[in-house]
Amino acid sequence: MDITVVKRDGSREPYDANKINLAIERASAGLDDNITWVTQIASELGLTLFDGITTQQLDEAVIQVALQNVKDDPQFDTVAARLLLKTIYKRVLGDYESDAELARLHREHFAPNLRRGVEEGLLDDRLIQMFDLDRLASALEPSRDDLLKYIGVVTLNNRYGIKGRNGDSLEVPQFFWMRIAMGLSLNEENPTEHAIRFYEKMSKLEYLAAGSTLVNAGTSYPQLANCFVMEMQDDIEHIAKTVRDVMWLTKGTGGIGLSVTKLRAQGSPIRSNNTTSTGPIPFMHTIDSVLRAVSRGGKKFGALCFYMENWHLDFQEFIDLRQNSGDPYRRTRTANTAVWISDEFMKRVQNDEDWYLFDPLEVSDLNELYGKAFSERYAHYVAEAEAGRMHMFKKMTAREQFKSILISLSASSHPWLTWKDTINNRALNNNTGTIHLSNLCTEICLPQDEDNVSVCNLASINLSQHLVNGAMDFALIEESARIAVRQLDNLIDITKSSVSEADYSNQQNRAVGLGVMGFTDVVERLGFSYESEEAYELIDEIMEHVSFAAIDESAELAKERGAYPNFEGSGWSKGMVPLDSIERTEADRGVPIKVNRKSRLDWDSLRAKVKGGMRNATLMAIAPTASIGLVAGTTPGLDPQFTQIFSRSTSSGKFLEVNRNLVADLQRLGLWEKTRESILRSQGDVQIIDELPDELKQVYKTSFQLSPYAFLEVAARAQKWIDQAISRNMYLETRDIGEMMDIYYGAWERGVKTTYYLHMKPRHQAEQSTVKVNKAEDIIASASLEGANSVASETKSAPARRGFAGLGNKPSE
Amino acid sequence: MSGILGTGVQEGLLLKPVKYQWAMDLYDQAVANTWFPNEIQLDQDIADFKRMTDEERHAITFLMSYFNPNELLVNKALAFGVYPYINAAEAHLYLAKQMWEEANHCMSFEYVLETFPIDRKEAYSSHVEVPSMARKEEFQVKYIKRMTEETLDIATVEGKQDFVRNLVAYNIILEGIWFYSGFMVALSFRQRNLLRNFGSLMDWIIRDESLHLKFGINLILTVLEENPELQTPEFASEIKQMILDAVEMEEQYNEDLLPRGILGLNASYINQYVKYLADRRLEELGFDAEYKVTNPAKWMATANDTYELVNFFESTNTSYEANAKAVSSKKE
Secondary structure, X not given: OOOEEEOXXXXXXXXXXXXXXXXXXXXXXXXXXXXXXXXXXXXXXXXXXXXXXXXXXXXXXXXXXXXXXXXXXXXXXXXXXHHHHHHHHHHHHOOOOOHHHHHHHHHHHHHHHHHHHHHOOOEXXXXXXXXXXXXXXXXXXXXXXXXXOHHHHHHHXXXXXXXXXXXOEOOOXXXXXXXXXXXXXXXXXXXXHHHHHHHHHHHOOOEEEOHHHHXXXXXXXXXXXXXXXXXXXXXXXXXXHHHHHHHHHHHOOOEEEEEOOOOOOOOOEEOOOOEEOOOOHHHHHHHHHHHHHOEEOOOEEOOEXXXXXXXXXXXXXXXXXXXXXXXXXXXOXXXXXXXXXXXXXXXXXXXXXEEEEEOOOOOOOHHHOOXXXXXXXXXXXXXXXXXXXXXXXXXXXXXXXXXXXXXXXXXXOOOEEEEHHHHHHHOOOHHHOOOOOOOOOOOOOOOOEOOEOEEEEXXXXXXXXXXXXXXXXXXXXXXXXXXXXXXXXXXXXXXXXXXXXXXXXXXXXXXXXXXXXXXXXXXXXXXXXXXXXXXXXXXXXXXXXXXXXHHXXXXXXXXXXXXXXXXXOOOHHHOOOHHHHHHHHHHXXXXXXXXXXXXXXXHHHHHHHHHOOXXXXXXXXEOOOXXXXXXXXXXXXXXOOOOOEEEEEEOXXXXXXXXXXXXXXXXXXXXXXXXXXXXXXXXXXXXOOOOOOHHHHHHOOOOOXXXXXXXXXXXXXXXXXXXXXXXXXXXXXXXXHHHHXXXXXXXXXXXXXXXXXXXXXXXXXXXXXXXXXXXXXXXXXXXXXXXXXXXXXXXXXXXXXXXXXXXXXXXXX | OOOOEOOOOOOOOOOOOOOEHHHHHHHHHHHXXXXXXXHOOOHHHHHXXXXXXXXXXXXXXXXXHHHHHHHHHHHHHHHHHOHHHEOOHHHHXXXXXXXXXXXXXXXXXXXXXXXXXXXXXXXXXXXXXXXXXXXXXXXXHHHHHHHHHOOOOOOOHHHHHHHHHHHHHHHHHHHHHHHHHHHHHHHHHHXXXXXXXXXHHHHHHHHHHHHHHHHHHHHHHHHHHHOHHHOOHHHHHHHHHHHHHHHHXXXXXXXXXXXXXXXXXXXXXXXXXXXXXXXXXXXXXXXXXXXXXXXXXXXXXXXXXXXXXXXXXXXXXXXXXXXXXXXXOOOO
């Protein structure tokens, strides 16, 4: 078949294999084996061609073919990334021949594309008014695009890059970084200089601003804040207002935490019309629908997490919100759920005592209390209930409820477990009121009430870029932390939301959350196991430096720009730093918190300094970095390696991830080519490779093979230094509820404030397509294994014969 | 009679002692795999569907036109040709769950057909009106009719052979080759970031079908083991020929599925995949591979072969398992 290609203008030309080969060869330059790759990609491409393919489809097809080889060598990912970048360059800048020409096109197009963005009403006018655009253009470094992996280029391009009104892409990656940097320098006296400083950090992937900031900075709709945390009040006017606020915040791409604890229970009396309430569940379903109606920046659905305290009378139905069966009107398919747990409950679980559920209407002060004060008041209500003076209540054993929470967690990954007393007792910022919930990703700890929708602004340091010559560069980490804090503080004066209670709270508290990502990448490159004392010590030391520098920078900013309005009365104003609140929490809890208290830096002088004023109510939080981690090309947050080869499903598609550190180690030992198919067959488990040295087996365990207590210990050591919290993803192989109870009790014991999504190891996977499979052989193998273990069993674990083996191999006979 | 085959209504009324542990294990896993189509929201996919090319929309519609009635055809094969001739309670349990799954798959395709802007009248009539599709259906019906029009005497060699023929037709061929080739085509869209939620639905269906195939192959191997009189070269070559014929039928069907190409796929590409699958099934039955071709769809490693880490704000997590407590006691 003659294949012709349809060009953009509609004309046709014969398919030119040479042209394609040349493009692939260029994209493979500098990598090993590029010659064999060219032939491989070209011949696999040949299989998929058809007459009438468009040039655009052809470009995409070449990339897809390169990508499908990543399972055999991760360097194909580099080839795919380069091919994709080239199509983006061509679209945005036009054709080019050499790197020098590409750099020139970057400089030439920078200002005109910004102007077009402003003219089309997409970008903030100030971007072309306040800056020395020539200087910025000459600061652009297109070679930094090499740092991006394929998934990073895709994510930047699909999610963050600006497109013109007619759909034209206006940004190449370096334009994008510069635009973000400019959008966060608008309040600086010397904006050009600061934009270059921020650009340098972000374009080198040393730290990244969080999602909403990357979507909206520099645009004409600058909602740059990431997290919004609010309560729904027990009154219909406020419920309606909350629906409205959820719509606006979602439109601006923010993630939302929403507490429904205050809503009276189902069957609770309503005085105004002498009827009874339907309880919180139907309102949650309504908000769930809103999330799907308003998309975030036109790119993702809304995201929200409901919080409820587990003494609420309707709590059992709250747990069921994420069940996959049952009345769809009593389910939230899109919104997430989290439970807000007291010390009192954990102690009652430990002591196997009863647990009482109440109608908030009758215990209206309970949601405002925490720690000892909560326990005392709770005991009072329990006594009232037992004395028959409560209108409505339920009673069960605390263990029974804990189990049902964990059963739901293991089946539906919800509700997430968060501990209110650890959060409130360790807070330095709740001088203005109680913290009633955390946020969408369980890393934010800020107070809120009817007049305050709390807001947090995030960025994450990419630890992978701070591992220099085989060691962590702590000076560089501190530099990154300081610049990031300034950038975050700027954001607060630039961002706008359409919820006045949020803008107000943002100004009063100036809360920011600086986190880290890439921990596992660094641990592996240092040759540590995630579950080793070295790894625990490393995260402890890293977070101490991040914390110290961030706090110090905020104190410096207070000198330059003034303290945040709610500073008076805060823990900071009393000379406290996060480490100091552990003891206070322990005293209130009356049970020791199992984490070491070692420190390395001069905290005493910092204690003195923070007393003088802080620019920000909070400084640190470790976000999940599920999207920006992809842009940075590193492991997200503190997450372990899911498995050594797995697929990642995002709104930009499904991507194969092969652990490059492992591949490099196996290649060094000459084992990669021999073992890659078995590693794929085992879903990324290398413990099966006999030749692999034990040290490496320790380093490359899958998330399900690691002890779950390792996740807790890493979190506990980081939590020492962090004033807010950590999105601690959990991974479990066990489905034993007793073991799960111990693990989550262990989280509370270590002072971990929150846990996040739970990934359970699947027990069964679909039949694999690309590795050799023979179910009959597997059956026989398992049968002989069983046979060896059991003596003359009546049970046939599997049939023994191999079907038609040796009988009918020549059908024509 | 002590084998897995038998017709006594009053046999197989007690589960314990479990004789065929593999069937019990498959039942437990199948229960844990329970899911429902309305867990998936298709809003984004509708937008994708509207901007796909005519050829791409045709391919998806064609696939669903085929899958939808054939899920139910599998149920007929089970109801008339498998369930009545088995007397192990554990196998009955599994078959009951499988039949519910086929119904659930049918409802899933209905869910998609009713949600997407598709010409439903055409979609529902294709399995009769498109010759290459009708031919595949007739092939299956032939084996089921043997069971519906007269009762098998499962004690005879002829009866047992008919039992195995039906099993190979619906399980190895229909589910193990024809469906699997369709799965690859369906998932190919997700690799291009199209129809991601439909892809999640397919993930679940494939997870179920993998168990169906495991059950079918275990059953065939067991029947052959317990009935050595079936192990003749004549019968073996007849079974092998059935599979080779099925490949040829699928090639015609693929021409109608993709008369032109779409990005990343054309009919001969799918045909190569079909041959790759057929070789795998042949080897599982103890035959040598016939075609010895490579798998052209290497990207299935990403689409299907690995654990999936879901960015759960953006995509449905399909790897959960329901029924946290409901694992029946195994070794007591």
